[in-house]
Amino acid sequence: MDGAGAAQHLQRIEQTPVPIFHAVVLGLVQGLAEFLPISSSGHLLLVPWLFGWDDLQNPGIKKAFDVSLHIGTLVAVVAYFRKDLVVYVTKGTQLLWRREKPVDRDGKLAWLLVVSALPAAAIGALFEETIDQRLGTPFLIAVSLIVFGLLLAWADRKAGNRSIDDYKGPDALKVGIAQALALNPGTSRSGITITAARTFGFSRDAAARISFLMSIPVTTGAVVWKMANLVIDGVPEGLIAPMIVGIITSGFAGWFAVWGTIKLVRTRSFMPFVIYRCVLGVVVLIVLAAGWR
DSSP states (O other), X not given: OOHHHHHHHHHHHHTSSSOHHHHXXXXXXXXXXXXXXXXXXXXXXXXXXXXXXXXXXXXXHHHHHHHHHHHHHHHHHHHHTHHHHHHHHHHHHHTTTOOOSSOOHXXXXXXXXXXXXXXXXXXXXXXXXXXHHHSOOHHHHHHHHHHHHHHHHHHHTSOOOBOGGGOOHHHHHHHHHHHHGGGSTTSOHHXXXXXXXXXXXXXXXXXXXXXXHHHHHHHHHHHHHHHHHXXXXXXXXXXXXXXXXXXXXXXHHHHHHHHHHHHHHTTSXXXXXXXXXXXXXXXXXXXXXXXXX
């Protein structure tokens, strides 16, 4: 490619609805924050706000790019738990036509994970427009980061040693209802489900695994729903390349976040995430109070 051709190529990249650099940053943010208990939706709103990026102001572009980020994190968590998922899907499917007693533990857990996704899916479908219009302001995100961060700190201090094998129907319902609170940007889906699981006596490792496995059915449902809308509306012109970059970066970052969190909580508490949430929340409140943004 000669000099003129390279310049035209760079110009085309710069003219994409979401610059490649922004796609990389937002993909990394989504991948890490989706599984670390710090709120991916909150960070995806705060990062462009803090840096003055207006790439996602267009609702069509925002929804299309959001699909790519969630595809990436879905691939990441499926890749990490691929061996477990083969067992859960196989045993869960067998329960549909086999009535053996006692009920297979893995098959039962598979269906409990599906049940746990229902509250968030129902509330999200019913109130999607209200959530998009009323929630997600920097002030509400900052307050949510602090409040739900402190709630995580409180729950994490509770002694609990229940394993994932002890996950039952009432647990799935209660943790599933808690997951619906994550529709508010700043709450954190992984954060609130880990908080709920710790509150109900699960160990840190079990709480993290439950949270990550719960993300699979709810994220799959969200991706299918958004993909259907994307097929109807079409992908905005010039967004294919940023979407591919978003899928790749969020996928790699998401896998690292799952691996790192599970490794960390075997020997440490969730307090580093609590401190981060509170510090970020205070910083955002200071920026708002000072009128810097």
